[in-house]
Amino acid sequence: MTENTNSPVRWGIMATGKIAAAMVSEARLVRSAHVQAVASRDIAKAEAFAATHTIPKAHGSYEALANDPDVDLIYVATPHNSHYDLLKLCLNAGKHVLCEKPLVLNAEQAQNCAYLAEEKNVFLMEALWTRFFPAIHQMQAWIKAGRIGAVRRISADFSFKAHFDPKGRLFDPALAGGALLDLGIYPLSLAIGLLGKPTEIKGEAVMGETGVDEEDKILLRFPGGATASLRCGLRETRPVLATIDGDRGRITLHERFHHPKKITLEPIGGESETLEFPCEANGYHYQIAAVNQAIQQGLTEHPLMPMSETIRVARVMDQLRASWGLKYPDE
Incomplete structure (x- = not known):
């Protein structure tokens, strides 16, 4: 070490x-x-x-x-x-x-x-x-500063048309395939990271011929009445966008919100502001640098992605899969 x-x-x-x-x-x-x-x-x-x-x-x-x-x-x-x-x-x-x-x-x-x-x-x-992209840090700064007021609604979709391979990692239940674990984790992490533990979890899934979820719609409710309307899927390509609506404005994470390079603030009654964060690569290096810094500081978790968040999101996915009757062989 x-x-x-x-x-x-x-x-x-x-x-x-x-x-x-x-x-x-x-x-x-x-x-x-x-x-x-x-x-x-x-x-x-x-x-x-x-x-x-x-x-x-x-x-x-x-x-x-x-x-x-x-x-x-x-x-x-x-x-x-x-x-x-x-x-x-x-x-x-x-x-x-x-x-x-x-x-x-x-x-x-x-x-x-x-x-x-x-x-x-x-x-x-x-x-x-x-969580380590500059655009996400900007989103959090705007929310913390009250630029959109209290967050009332989050909408996010991560869907694309995947090549169907029954033995591939996206569709094979033996490999824990399905849209939720591979794609749905992104909108869920965004919503739960901003709003905390949901008080109500509802979800609909279209199950494919291999027995895994291929199209999911998820609705979460949170303390205080905030909601998250989330989608993920493997059957069609849709814009990979996320919006965060507050009682004073909206923040949009533009395509592709899971590695965002452009973000817009639209305050009610004010001028919109769009910021771009050019990236020389995919953006994995932000995470790599953050992990290294945490280890060098002697930390056993990163404050931006603690294990408590991973466990909280996993519990939501557990509840959704249970309602769909989806259990993997290695569980």
């Missing part, structure tokens, strides 16, 4: 897919991040990935990466259904962990991981990268 708080954080990458490649590329933009190793269950894939991305070490098992003394933090980018076992492997080995969303399949698993991270005194975070 890092002992000097100014030392670079040495990353290990668990998986060799597209998201892992994107994260490695953007880690190059963060001075405090050194990608030290990669692991796959297929050593040839690990070695090819390491060669492509100039990574010093390649491992042919996840256990080898978890026990690598030259790695401080492991980024888990495997399919959803494998997260829980791999998180326990990494945490028990004393590694800090950043895990792709959803962290695990349900709230019980998330709580168990939080307890284990606390016991081992290591950092654990779900990779909700949205």
